[in-house]
Amino acid sequence: MVRVRYAPSPTGALHIGGARTALFNFLFARHHGGAFVLRIEDTDQSRQVPESEAKMLAGLKSLGIVWDEGPDIEGAPYGPYRVSERLGRHRELAEALLASGQAYRCFCTPEQLEADREALRQQGLPPRYVGRCRDLSPEESERRRARGDRFVVRLKTPDTGETVVHDLIRGEVAFDNRVFDDFVIMKADFTPVYNFAVAIDDHDMAISHVIRGEEHLSNTPKQIFVYQALHFPLPAFAHLPMILAPDRSKISKRHGATAVEEYQAQGIILRALTNYLLLLGWSSPDGREILDLEDAIQSFTLDRVQRTAAIYDIKKLEWMNHQYMVQLPVEDIVALVQPFLTYPVREAPPLSEVVALCRERATTLVQLADQIRVFYHPPESYEAAGVAKHFGEEAASRLEALAARLAQLEPWDHDHLAALYDALSAELGVKRAALIHPTRLAVTGRTVGPGLFELVALLGREATVERLNTAVQRIRSQALLVE
Numbered sequence: 001m002v003r004v005r006y007a008p009s010p011t012g013a014l015h016i017g018g019a020r021t022a023l024f025n026f027l028f029a030r031h032h033g034g035a036f037v038l039r040i041e042d043t044d045q046s047r048q049v050p051e052s053e054a055k056m057l058a059g060l061k062s063l064g065i066v067w068d069e070g071p072d073i074e075g076a077p078y079g080p081y082r083v084s085e086r087l088g089r090h091r092e093l094a095e096a097l098l099a100s101g102q103a104y105r106c107f108c109t110p111e112q113l114e115a116d117r118e119a120l121r122q123q124g125l126p127p128r129y130v131g132r133c134r135d136l137s138p139e140e141s142e143r144r145r146a147r148g149d150r151f152v153v154r155l156k157t158p159d160t161g162e163t164v165v166h167d168l169i170r171g172e173v174a175f176d177n178r179v180f181d182d183f184v185i186m187k188a189d190f191t192p193v194y195n196f197a198v199a200i201d202d203h204d205m206a207i208s209h210v211i212r213g214e215e216h217l218s219n220t221p222k223q224i225f226v227y228q229a230l231h232f233p234l235p236a237f238a239h240l241p242m243i244l245a246p247d248r249s250k251i252s253k254r255h256g257a258t259a260v261e262e263y264q265a266q267g268i269i270l271r272a273l274t275n276y277l278l279l280l281g282w283s284s285p286d287g288r289e290i291l292d293l294e295d296a297i298q299s300f301t302l303d304r305v306q307r308t309a310a311i312y313d314i315k316k317l318e319w320m321n322h323q324y325m326v327q328l329p330v331e332d333i334v335a336l337v338q339p340f341l342t343y344p345v346r347e348a349p350p351l352s353e354v355v356a357l358c359r360e361r362a363t364t365l366v367q368l369a370d371q372i373r374v375f376y377h378p379p380e381s382y383e384a385a386g387v388a389k390h391f392g393e394e395a396a397s398r399l400e401a402l403a404a405r406l407a408q409l410e411p412w413d414h415d416h417l418a419a420l421y422d423a424l425s426a427e428l429g430v431k432r433a434a435l436i437h438p439t440r441l442a443v444t445g446r447t448v449g450p451g452l453f454e455l456v457a458l459l460g461r462e463a464t465v466e467r468l469n470t471a472v473q474r475i476r477s478q479a480l481l482v483e
Contacts (some may be wrong), residue, residue, distance in 0.1 A: 001034055003034055004028055004209050006021060006026075006036070006037075006039075006199075007038075007039040007041045008022075009043075009044065009196065010053040011048060011343070012049050012052055012259075013055060013059070013260070014055065014261070016260070016280075019210070019273075020277040020280050021212055022065050023065055024171065024282070024300070025210055025211050026067075027084050027297055028211060028300060030208065030256070030297040030300075031298070031301065037067060037068065037069045037084070037205055038065045038069070039070070039081045041194065042083055043083050043193070044193055057070075059260040060262060060343075062260065062264070062269055062467070063260065063424045064270075078205040083192075086200075086204075087192070093200055094190075096230075098153065099222045103153050104136065105144070105153060105154075106129075106151060106184070107151070108133060112132065113129065120426075129183075130181075132180060137245065155185045155196075155225060156182055157180050157181070158177045160178050163175045165217070165224070166236070166237065167217075168236055169238045169240070169241075169307060170239060173217065175221045180222065183222055195222040195223050196226055198223060199227055200230070202234075202235060203235075205233050209233055209235060209303075210235050210238070212239060213242065215242065216239060219237075230427050241281045241307060241308055241310050242311065243312050244310070245312055246313060248311075251312050267321075267329075267364030267368070268365075272323070275289075275292070275320055281310035282297050290324075329343050329366055330352050330356050336365055337365050343373055343376065351372070354372050357455065358449075360450070361449065371449065371450075378443075378466070379443075379444060383443060383445065383447055387438070387441070390437045390438045390441050391471075393437045400468075402435060402468060405420055406420065406468070410456060414457050414458070417453040420454075438471075439468065441471070442470075442471035
């Protein structure tokens with residue numbers, strides 16, 4: 001049975017790299033009818049951030065990623081699912097390795113270790129542990145332990161040959177064993193290091209496939225050494241390509257949001273973000289880019305994961321978000337935009353109709369909320385470029401004439417509005433645009449937006465005429481507020 005896991009450290013927010021790893025594991029498990037396990041790697045207590053675990057779990061769920069087993073699921077068969085609650089098992093196996101001679105106590109002080117590393121650097125060799133305590137007799141090791149000397153536990157590793165990682169994405173990746181030293185598996189407080197704990201926990205939880213980021217590839221040989229020392233069967237490994245910025249540097253804050261909650265605050269629909277994460281290093285068999293989770297589950301296989309780095313492109317994410325903005329049911333968008341409406345919204349015009357009109361021109365929910373505002377609150381200022389171009393000497397008289405005609409227009413709909421503008425522009429001897437552009441600026445404060453006649457028809461007669469008359473007064477009194 002396929003069993004995969006996502007094992008984050010609770011040291012901060014859920015970032016897109018971790019979210020993508022979780023998503024690929026989730027899809028792989030669902031595609032194969034297997035189990036997706038969530039395990040919390042809280043081995044480094046000093047780096048933990050309060051409430052980080054809860055926020056990460058909430059972030060995963062908001063993306064549609066749910067797990068079959070984890071710390072929040074009662075009665076799951078392979079618990080506990082926090083590494084800090086599994087320390088007895090790690091210590092038990094460390095003691096077994098000490099007893100079998102495959103691991104040993106290292107009593108070297110930090111000063112000794114640094115002196116050895118410096119000596120190697122002076123010889124032009126890579127700094128590593130030189131094995132000073134490797135050949136201590138069991139009697140000497142026990143005597144020093146009983147005396148209270150501080151020690152860590154190191155695993156004996158091979159110093160000849162090579163270790164081959166059979167990677168389901170990258171193929172065979174060989175590592176020269178001479179680059180590895182006898183690495184620490186238990187710290188001085190007898191808590192496990194990551195590479196020791198993760199190998200044990202993956203085995204104990206019957207993980208069949210370890211799917212994780214490329215940055216962990218260099219850890220894999222060390223974990224293989226642990227598996228071999230404990231006589232555990234190896235899982236299958238798959239290392240996902242890195243996510244890089246457009247300039248191929250490491251993605252960071254300067255490239256935009258990196259945490260899921262930040263994207264949500266910026267008005268990205270989380271279903272769109274999940275879809276975007278899916279395409280960071282994977283492509284669908286039929287070339288489709290818009291896929292919901294059910295589509296992705298049906299299509300997802302590791303053989304379509306690319307080996308090269310995935311390039312993060314905020315413009316592509318915004319494009320995808322726009323696709324969801326216009327394709328989801330209007331009622332869904334109304335619900336999603338509600339948290340961004342930081343101003344009162346009246347019953348008229350109906351919010352659903354406003355959303356239906358405005359969403360074509362919005363990339364994010366923040367932009368949509370900003371466009372919706374003009375339907376419920378008259379502009380307090382006008383775009384400076386628009387004022388210079390459309391509120392010239394004759395604008396006031398034209399808008400005044402227009403307001404008078406609109407006050408009498410029946411019925412109030414798109415076609416009759418268009419006909420009125422045609423008739424008045426002919427009477428005034430101007431192009432229709434000479435009326436349309438000042439009208440838009442007067443009623444919205446902006447120079448761009450939805451089609452004017454659709455906008456005005458929805459805004460209503462009273463609000464439209466009132467805003468036109470207000471603009472006339474401001475133009476004549478030169479009391480225009482520009483932004």
